[in-house]
Amino acid sequence: MRYLITGGAGFIGSHLTEHLLPAGHRVTVLDDLSTGRLKNLEAVKHHPNLQILVDSILNRPVLERLVGEADAVFHLAAAVGVRTVIEQPLQSLRTNVEGTCNLLEACAAARRKIVLASTSEVYGKNENVPFAEENDIVLGATTIRRWAYACSKALDEFFALAYAAEAGLPVIIVRLFNTIGPRQTGRYGMVVPRFVRQALEGRPITIYGDGRQSRCFTCVSDVIEALGRLVESPAAVGGVFNIGSREEVTIEDLARRIRTLCKSRSPLVHLDPEQDYKEGFEDMRRRVPDLTRLEATIGYRPRVSLETALKQIIADFKAGRED
Ligand code: UDP
Secondary structure, three states, rough: EEEEEOOOOOOOHHHHHHHHHHHEEEEEEEEEEEEEEOOHHHHHHHOOOEEEOOOOOOOOHHHHHHHHOOEEEEEOOOOOOHHHHHHHHHHHEEEEEEEHHHHHHHHHOOEEEEEEEEEHHHHHHOOOOOOOOOOOOOOOOOOOOOOHHHHHHHHHHHHHHHHHHOOOOOEEEEEEEEEEOOOOOOOOOHHHHHHHHHHHOOOOOOEEOOOOEEEOOHHHHHHHHHHHHHHHHHHHHHEEEEOOOOOOOEEHHHHHHHHOOOOOOEEEEOHHHHHHOOOOOOOOOOOOOOOOHHHHHHHHOOOOOOOOOHHHHHHHHHHOOOO
């Protein structure tokens, strides 16, 4: 197969590229390098079946050409991280909404299958865990910038389903739950790389709020496995799927575990996130996926424990990765 991966130089996209090439697929990476990095593709950059194009999903002629040349598309290009969305609200909205619409239009015209990466963020502050795909979406006020991200991704899903209904677009929507792994950067706010770096450098580990908010972190290799199986599953077409793990951890406990694994003496400090984000921040208390549909469709079971994923990430940082 020939795959187009938008955002292919990003954290998840680069892992997906590394997974598809050895399986004999051809991959074209489209990335504007706003948050992606060419060095994420260092290990595969000379692979004969890899083509890398530095351009934007806002460039429609380029998109149309690349979609036409591919058999299927993974759409991972998006504004990354809470920090980006709060600090660059306009660009984030344009990328997520306009860019995705361009791509859906091109895929519908060329009749190409597309896997659209959405996010667990769309469940918003619904506290009715675990979140099943048909659960209500509960978002906050429009004056709180964070919700623009959830809203833009929900809108992407609406567009995708509308293209499926009216233009016969074969689309698979995935909602990713807190993906972690080697090469993820803490620059855009993600908690695990931030805590690992703080612990390894002996600096205070910055827990926002009381630390009793929880997440289910999912190792990127499990996410990639699910993406690879979904794209090949005819039963997945037209569906919305959570991809995540069931291992729930509070942020306070996460900080302690990372500190122990790093053999660090960093103090744990509790911060008001408004010290880091001047405006636009609101936190979610719990986020747990219901994985019933994913399991029933592709037989998915998350395989990598949080402990193992954290060890891999710490080893990656110790190997001298720049953040
Ligand atoms: N968080 C934290 N300290 C940090 C960064 C994040 O305590 O330096 C918390 C954040 O408030 C949230 C959790 O960690 O409750 C996960 O944050 P992240 O931005 O990684 O993902 P998301 O909020 O999208 O789940």
